Amino acid sequence: MDTTLQEFADKIGHAAASGTPLRLRGGGSKDWYGQDVQGTVLDTTAYRGITDYEPTELVISARCGTPLAEIESHLAEHGQMLAFEPPHFGPSATIGGTVAAGLSGPRRQAAGAVRDFVLGAVLLDGRGELLHFGGKVMKNVAGYDVSRLLAGSLGVFGLIAEVSLKVLPKPVAECTVRQPMTQDEALRRLNEWGGQPLPVSASSWHDGVLTVRLSGARSAVDAACLRIGGDALAQADADAWWGALREHDAAFFAEAAQGLWRLSLPSAAPALALPGTQLVEWGGAQRWLRTDADAATVRMAAMEAGGHATLFRGGAREAGVFQPLAPAVLALHRRLKTTFDPAGVINRGRMYKDF
Numbered sequence: 001m002d003t004t005l006q007e008f009a010d011k012i013g014h015a016a017a018s019g020t021p022l023r024l025r026g027g028g029s030k031d032w033y034g035q036d037v038q039g040t041v042l043d044t045t046a047y048r049g050i051t052d053y054e055p056t057e058l059v060i061s062a063r064c065g066t067p068l069a070e071i072e073s074h075l076a077e078h079g080q081m082l083a084f085e086p087p088h089f090g091p092s093a094t095i096g097g098t099v100a101a102g103l104s105g106p107r108r109q110a111a112g113a114v115r116d117f118v119l120g121a122v123l124l125d126g127r128g129e130l131l132h133f134g135g136k137v138m139k140n141v142a143g144y145d146v147s148r149l150l151a152g153s154l155g156v157f158g159l160i161a162e163v164s165l166k167v168l169p170k171p172v173a174e175c176t177v178r179q180p181m182t183q184d185e186a187l188r189r190l191n192e193w194g195g196q197p198l199p200v201s202a203s204s205w206h207d208g209v210l211t212v213r214l215s216g217a218r219s220a221v222d223a224a225c226l227r228i229g230g231d232a233l234a235q236a237d238a239d240a241w242w243g244a245l246r247e248h249d250a251a252f253f254a255e256a257a258q259g260l261w262r263l264s265l266p267s268a269a270p271a272l273a274l275p276g277t278q279l280v281e282w283g284g285a286q287r288w289l290r291t292d293a294d295a296a297t298v299r300m301a302a303m304e305a306g307g308h309a310t311l312f313r314g315g316a317r318e319a320g321v322f323q324p325l326a327p328a329v330l331a332l333h334r335r336l337k338t339t340f341d342p343a344g345v346i347n348r349g350r351m352y353k354d355f
Contacts, residue, residue: 001130002047002232004046004047005047005124005130005161007129008044008047008124008128008159009124009128009129010044010128010249011042011043012124012125012126012127012128012158012159012273012345012346013128013219013268015039015040015080015126015130015343015344015345016126016127016317016341017127017263017343019048019345020039020345021032021038021039021345021346021348022038022039022040022041022042022345022346023038023040023041023042023347024041024042024044024100024155024159024347025042025043025044025160026030026040026043026044026045026064026065026092026093026094026096026097026100026317027044027045027067027088027090027091027092027094027097028090028092029088029089029090029091029093029094029097030089030093030097030101030103031240032313034083034154034315034322034343034350034351035320035321035349035350035351035352035353036317036322036349037348037349038240038348038349039345039347039348041126041236042215044064044065044076044094044096044158044159044191045065045080045094046065047063047065047161048062048063048064048065048066048067048094048164049062049063049066049209050062050066050070050071050074050350051063051162052164053074054299054351055078055080055212058080058141058162058166058167058168058169059119059165059166059167060075060164060165060167061120061131061163061164061165062162062163062165063093063095063096063161063162064094064096064097064159064160064161064162064163065094065096065264066094066095066096067092067093067094067095067245068086068088068093068094068095068098069091069093071087071095074131075167075181076170076222077174079166079169079170079237080167080168080169080170081168081169081170082165082167083107083111083112083119083168084104084105084107084108084111084112084113084114084117084313085104085105085106085107085108085111085115085246085296086103086104086105086114087104087105087246087247087248088246089223089247095161095165096161096163097138098114099114099118099121099150099151099152099160099163099165100150100152100154100155100160101152101154102114102115102151102152102154103152105200105242105245105246106201106202106203106213106245106246106281106282107202107228107284108214108240108265108276108282109200109202109203109281109282109283109285110199110200110201110202110215111200111201113151114152115148115149115151115152116148118147118148118150118151118163118164118165118308119134119135119146119147119164119165119166119167119168119218120133120134120135120163120248120326121133121134121146121147121150121160121161121162121163121164122160122162122163123146123150123157123159123160123340124156124157124158124159124161124344125157125340125341126157126158126282126340126341126343126344126345127342130161130204130257131144131158131215131235131275133145133147133150134146134147134148134164135164147163147164147204149336151263153351153352154347154351155346155347155350156337156346156347156350156351157306157337157340157341157346158340158341158346159338159346171201171215171216172208172217173215173216173217173221173222174201174213174214174215174221175214175217175221175222175224175225175232175238175243176211176212176213176214176232176233176234176237176238176242177211177212177214177225177229177230177233178209178210178211178212178231178233179209179210179229179230179231179260180208180209181205181208181209181210182208183205183280184270184271185203186205186210186280186284187205187267187268187269187270187271187284189210189265190203190205190210190212190267190283190284190286191268191283193212193228194283194285196269198214198224198228198336199214199215199216199217199220199221199224200212200213200214200224200283201213201214201215201344202242202281203280203281203282203283203344204241204245204279204280205279205280206252206277206278206279206280207270207277210230211233211241211326212228212230213238213242213275214228220280224338225280243308250279252277252279252288252290253288255277255290258276258290258291258292258314258315259290259291259311259313259314259315259316260288260289260290260307260311260312260313260314261289261298261309261310261311262286262288262289262310262312262313263286263287263288263289263298263302263305263307263308263309263310264285264286264289264302264307264308264309264310265284265285265287265302265305265307265346266284266285266305266306266307267282267283267284267285268284269284269306269307270288270305272287272301272302272305273301274287274289274291274293274297274298274301275291275292275293276289276290276291276292276293278290288312290310294316294319295311295316295319295320296319299323302323308323309323310322310323320352320353322351322352325352329353333355334355337355
């Protein structure tokens with residue numbers, strides 16, 4: 001075992017033996033996400049570096065402390081990208097934290113989520129034991145896919161020491177168009193376009209304006225832009241908008257006085273009659289809500305629409321950040337947590353207060 005990994009394993013083993021909680025931390029760019037975490041910080045940034053990358057294979061492997069910006073820069077040199085367009089939320093973001101948080105950016109609408117690109121992972125569990133899951137090739141799907149289970153787990157099952165991710169070529173051409181319309185009309189249009197062979201790679205609606213990005217071959221993008229209509233944005237302006245949306249630098253996200261909710265809904269769900277302001281992404285499947293409404297009101301509206309709600313930032317967190325689990329699902333989570341972290345010392349309370 002690598003010296004740095006052995007140090008991590010020793011610290012985890014000692015914590016398990018003494019029952020002392022450990023708080024896993026990479027760059028700290030997402031410290032605010034989830035419940036208030038307990039324990040002594042275990043800094044993972046020392047374990048860094050790209051361990052394997054072959055552009056022709058469309059796979060990259062890297063250690064958990066590797067800066068996300070470094071990986072993206074390396075891929076860009078070869079005309080490739082992390083297609084789920086992960087948010088950084090700060091210059092210190094690492095690939096381990098990216099997978100653990102499981103957050104995707106605007107391109108998730110077309111490309112898929114973080115877990116869809118995880119091919120394999122190396123995990124230091126709550127006993128300090130090194131476990132290998134998955135592989136480095138896209139055909140490796142045998143058995144229970146624990147590596148993808150780790151995406152979005154917030155590190156509650158152990159330290160994600162290394163990951164292998166599928167990457168994709170950058171699109172040859174892109175065009176972003178913008179046009180005014182109501183939220184109801186935007187949702188109707190987005191669902192219509194979603195059922196047609198249009199290269200829509202991102203969308204957003206806010207404050208009466210729908211913005212759509214199209215990506216792919218030049219001829220397909222040009223034809224789709226004409227079909228959808230609207231005013232085309234200059235490439236620099238388009239890049240600035242999608243970047244601001246991904247990193248929550250857009251003005252909508254700057255209002256700190258209200259809680260920011262992330263609603264995951266069926267794309268065809270109608271506009272929700274909730275107090276506050278909304279921003280729609282992913283063809284209607286992700287909706288951001290700034291509101292003073294209580295958790296019960298927001299979650300009931302989301303459930304009635306066929307989805308769920310997460311308190312992303314701010315607000316009253318006493319009712320829990322994540323949607324409460326059904327008893328059977330909660331029992332499954334508990335069994336998984338006990339299997340990987342018997343002493344319950346890794347990121348205790350980060351996802352749900354009681355484990």
